[in-house]
Amino acid sequence: MEANKEKIRYILQFLFDKGENASQVAEIVNGVYAADTVTTNCVQFWFRRFRSGNLDVKDAPRKGRPVIENVDKITEIIDVDRHVSNRSIAQELKIDHKTILNHLGKVGFKKNLDVYVLHQLTPKTRWIEFLSAKPWPNGMKSTHF
Numbered sequence: 201m202e203a204n205k206e207k208i209r210y211i212l213q214f215l216f217d218k219g220e221n222a223s224q225v226a227e228i229v230n231g232v233y234a235a236d237t238v239t240t241n242c243v244q245f246w247f248r249r250f251r252s253g254n255l256d257v258k259d260a261p262r263k264g265r266p267v268i269e270n271v272d273k274i275t276e277i278i279d280v281d282r283h284v285s286n287r288s289i290a291q292e293l294k295i296d297h298k299t300i301l302n303h304l305g306k307v308g309f310k311k312n313l314d315v316y317v318l319h320q321l322t323p324k325t326r327w328i329e330f331l332s333a334k335p336w337p338n339g340m341k342s343t344h345f
Contacts (some may be wrong), residue, residue: 210257
């Protein structure tokens with residue numbers, strides 16, 4: 201039986217008000233739903249929170265930049281210049297270069313021969329990549345191949 205976090209927290213609050221201890225509550229919840237639904241440490245955390253007077257069972261809002269904004273900005277930069285380095289993107293956006301690599305990997309970009317390309321190339325994207333590539337070096341033409 202699947203239960204969402206908020207529902208489990210309401211159950212924890214009910215059992216806290218009833219006077220049960222944390223280990224008993226963990227056994228009860230894991231018996232009803234599934235093993236490892238909650239741990240004793242998790243129940244103790246929520247009991248401390250309830251005891252302090254905070255009865256809100258919802259997650260608190262978190263600080264930080266939304267990931268979606270970063271991914272959008274990164275992909276915009278790459279659309280403009282496929283030869284840009286991840287370190288220059290990191291300097292421009294003021295975030296770590298490893299974060300840039302993680303976001304690019306999730307979106308599906310991969311650096312191939314110093315150019316960012318979509319990792320899963322379809323025939324259409326292969327053709328687009330071919331057409332957007334830099335001219336052949338030293339006057340070479342595609343007919344040489």
